[in-house]
Amino acid sequence: MFPYANMLSYWIYLLAVLILAAGFFAPGGPTGAGWTLYPPQSVLSGTPGGQDWGILLMLSSLIVFIIGFTMGGLNYVVTVLQGRARGMTLMRMPLTVWGIFTATVMALLAFPALFVACVMMLFDRLLGTSFFMPAIVEMGTQLQHGGGSPILFQHLFWFFGHPEVYIVALPAFGIVSDLISTHARKNIFGYRMMVWAIVIIAALSFVVWAHHMYVSGMNPAFGFFFATTTLIIAVPTAIKVYNWVLTLWRGDIHLTLPMLFALAFIVTFVNGGLTGLFLGNVVVDVPLSDTMFVVAHFHMVMGVAPILVVFGAIYHWYPKVTGRMLNDVLGHIHYWTTFLGAYAIFFPMHYLGLLGVPRRYYEIGETSFVPPSAHTLNIFITVMALVVGAAQVVFLFNLVWSLFRGREAGGNPWRATTLEWQTPQTPPAHGNWGKDLPIVYRWAYDYSVPGAPEDFIPQTQPATDRVTREVMT
Amino acid sequence: MNVTLLFLAVIGAIIAWWMAGQRLTSKPWLEASPVQTATGLEDPPAPAIKIGLYVFLGVVGALFSLFISAYFMRMASSDWWGMPVPRLLWVNTALLATSSAALQWAKSEARHGRMGNLRPALVAGLLLAALFLAGQIEAWRDLNAAGYVLADNPANSFFYILTGLHGLHILGGLVVTGRTTVRAFAADIAPARLRLSVDLCTLYSHFMLAVWLILFALFAGWANDFVDLCRQLLS
Ligand SMILES: [Cu+2]
Numbered sequence: 001m002f003p004y005a006n007m008l009s010y011w012i013y014l015l016a017v018l019i020l021a022a023g024f025f026a027p028g029g030p031t032g033a034g035w036t037l038y039p040p041q042s043v044l045s046g047t048p049g050g051q052d053w054g055i056l057l058m059l060s061s062l063i064v065f066i067i068g069f070t071m072g073g074l075n076y077v078v079t080v081l082q083g084r085a086r087g088m089t090l091m092r093m094p095l096t097v098w099g100i101f102t103a104t105v106m107a108l109l110a111f112p113a114l115f116v117a118c119v120m121m122l123f124d125r126l127l128g129t130s131f132f133m134p135a136i137v138e139m140g141t142q143l144q145h146g147g148g149s150p151i152l153f154q155h156l157f158w159f160f161g162h163p164e165v166y167i168v169a170l171p172a173f174g175i176v177s178d179l180i181s182t183h184a185r186k187n188i189f190g191y192r193m194m195v196w197a198i199v200i201i202a203a204l205s206f207v208v209w210a211h212h213m214y215v216s217g218m219n220p221a222f223g224f225f226f227a228t229t230t231l232i233i234a235v236p237t238a239i240k241v242y243n244w245v246l247t248l249w250r251g252d253i254h255l256t257l258p259m260l261f262a263l264a265f266i267v268t269f270v271n272g273g274l275t276g277l278f279l280g281n282v283v284v285d286v287p288l289s290d291t292m293f294v295v296a297h298f299h300m301v302m303g304v305a306p307i308l309v310v311f312g313a314i315y316h317w318y319p320k321v322t323g324r325m326l327n328d329v330l331g332h333i334h335y336w337t338t339f340l341g342a343y344a345i346f347f348p349m350h351y352l353g354l355l356g357v358p359r360r361y362y363e364i365g366e367t368s369f370v371p372p373s374a375h376t377l378n379i380f381i382t383v384m385a386l387v388v389g390a391a392q393v394v395f396l397f398n399l400v401w402s403l404f405r406g407r408e409a410g411g412n413p414w415r416a417t418t419l420e421w422q423t424p425q426t427p428p429a430h431g432n433w434g435k436d437l438p439i440v441y442r443w444a445y446d447y448s449v450p451g452a453p454e455d456f457i458p459q460t461q462p463a464t465d466r467v468t469r470e471v472m473t
Numbered sequence: 474m475n476v477t478l479l480f481l482a483v484i485g486a487i488i489a490w491w492m493a494g495q496r497l498t499s500k501p502w503l504e505a506s507p508v509q510t511a512t513g514l515e516d517p518p519a520p521a522i523k524i525g526l527y528v529f530l531g532v533v534g535a536l537f538s539l540f541i542s543a544y545f546m547r548m549a550s551s552d553w554w555g556m557p558v559p560r561l562l563w564v565n566t567a568l569l570a571t572s573s574a575a576l577q578w579a580k581s582e583a584r585h586g587r588m589g590n591l592r593p594a595l596v597a598g599l600l601l602a603a604l605f606l607a608g609q610i611e612a613w614r615d616l617n618a619a620g621y622v623l624a625d626n627p628a629n630s631f632f633y634i635l636t637g638l639h640g641l642h643i644l645g646g647l648v649v650t651g652r653t654t655v656r657a658f659a660a661d662i663a664p665a666r667l668r669l670s671v672d673l674c675t676l677y678s679h680f681m682l683a684v685w686l687i688l689f690a691l692f693a694g695w696a697n698d699f700v701d702l703c704r705q706l707l708s
Pocket of ligand 1: 161162165208209211212
């Protein structure tokens with residue numbers, strides 16, 4: 001609805017990326033504070049970039065990014081609220097749109113927390129305030145800060161940080177639902193439950209943040225509360241997983257590349273989600289928290305799983321964007337290397353974590369509790385990571401090559417129901433529809449409707465005879 | 474984080490109320506008859522820009538409630554010294570309130586299409602808000618001169634950061650209201666468009682006034698009494 005704000009959002013985002021990348025060329029190098037930026041460590045001279053440009057560029061980049069995101073987010077939310085095609089009720093929207101919409105609302109409410117934390121840390125670093133900085137002696141000199149609360153930063157950071165997990169996951173949930181339904185030629189199982197689960201997950205994810213702070217210490221009552229909410233949020237998530245599996249059950253499954261990636265996502269997400277249940281408990285989390293177990297959990301659930309969806313989505317929508325199919329052989333090489341390779345990388349890390357191998361160390365050295373076999377395993381992980389990295393080159397090559405040499409896709413190669421596949425031209429021209437906007441007559445999942453001539457009915461097709469309907473109910 | 478959670482609960486209630494009207498329990502797979510499909514958006518939709526402003530105010534509200542949460546959490550440490558509230562802030566508060574009232578007047582004039590009254594009302598609202606900003610800067614200078622500098626104490630730091638952030642939001646409102654005022658003086662006025670602009674400026678101004686009143690209560694220490702009262706009630 002706001003094309004200007006949307007474009008501005010993109011350019012501001014680009015500016016944020018440039019500021020971030022500038023850290024590599026700044027005196028003192030990029031910040032060494034990790035992605036959590038915990039003060040006081042992140043702004044002290046012992047940390048790379050702490051007293052140089054690194055941390056300043058990082059914080060400014062985040063602030064600029066959040067301003068840019070807010071514009072784009074406003075545009076997205078208002079477009080879904082006010083700009084839908086005629087007949088497109090909320091309950092007729094594809095789950096992809098539901099996922100992105102809900103995630104955007106969440107992001108609009110969660111990013112301000114990061115904004116506040118970044119502004120206050122900039123003040124601490126530049127103007128000598130003590131929001132987060134306690135009294136501290138650095139290299140033998142007493143700094144002028146005093147009384148600040150590093151825990152306050154952690155609260156702000158994780159108040160943003162946990163919803164962020166679902167800001168990444170909800171669009172992936174939505175996209176996977178659509179990929180599975182389309183490529184299994186079956187309506188999505190429990191559409192209403194899927195929508196409700198998305199909304200409930202979004203709401204719950206705002207009251208679990210302190211499970212990232214068990215190690216910082218807290219009132220046992222709070223620990224109990226946050227462990228409970230963390231476990232409760234697994235319920236709607238599990239409902240979604242069951243519904244995906246039930247959608248597949250007795251479906252006419254086409255093992256296309258989007259479907260393969262969607263299946264890989266389900267397996268990976270379940271894997272990563274289960275270890276999350278371990279870590280959500282205070283007593284289990286405390287010994288595992290600083291080990292490779294957390295690295296394995298995090299990368300399975302938030303790294304690999306959503307990226308598999310991104311790949312699936314690219315293989316699915318590339319034909320609409322370019323008018324050509326991606327090459328299948330290259331796609332299969334990419335898929336199998338990425339999927340199996342990711343497991344080869346991250347599965348062993350669970351084991352390393354249980355051994356007690358700490359995370360965040362680039363070299364462990366001689367330690368009595370780490371056997372030599374752990375080092376061999378680390379070498380294996382590194383080699384596999386390089387192999388998976390190389391597979392992405394195949395993917396990039398495929399993207400470029402298919403743009404020119406790919407098979408012509410036609411307007412609707414997957415025989416899908418949703419609006420984007422019904423545009424008069426492929427790739428869609430400016431404005432997508434030309435003069436006449438489409439009218440939506442049905443939900444997004446009319447696949448294999450009994451009595452229908454084809455195994456899909458586009459959302460734009462009016463109901464012609466009621467008999468079909470009655471048969472179905 | 475209690476303040477933030479309270480704010481989010483309010484937002485959540487609004488979302489729940491809105492969703493309750495969206496037929497979330499309908500069974501979309503049973504509805505394909507053309508009669509029902511026409512009901513997608515039957516009311517003339519509210520202007521997108523207005524919904525946009527509501528959502529934006531939600532974001533701004535989240536921002537300030539997070540800052541206020543941080544304020545209360547930081548306040549718990551022992552190095553917190555209260556800070557006197559400069560007299561000038563009372564004057565500024567009055568200025569901002571009258572500015573908001575002037576815009577409310579402008580809104581009602583615009584609704585009745587009385588352009589002659591609309592213009593002075595808009596200009597008054599604009600000038601008063603600008604005076605508020607000038608007053609805030611003056612208050613900063615007074616405090617600085619009296620030795621209450623930014624880094625001295627967390628209370629001071631929060632005072633400067635919160636008034637600064639609020640001032641920036643007022644400045645943004647001034648720019649938009651200024652553009653609306655210029656449009657009101659233009660020869661070719663599109664009344665409906667102008668009415669909408671005045672509407673939105675007024676809404677924004679009321680919201681920022683409310684934020685200021687809360688911040689003022691915070692600095693004056695009344696909010697603390699209120700929080701203490703809540704704590705006592707809870708325990
Ligand atoms: Cu979390």
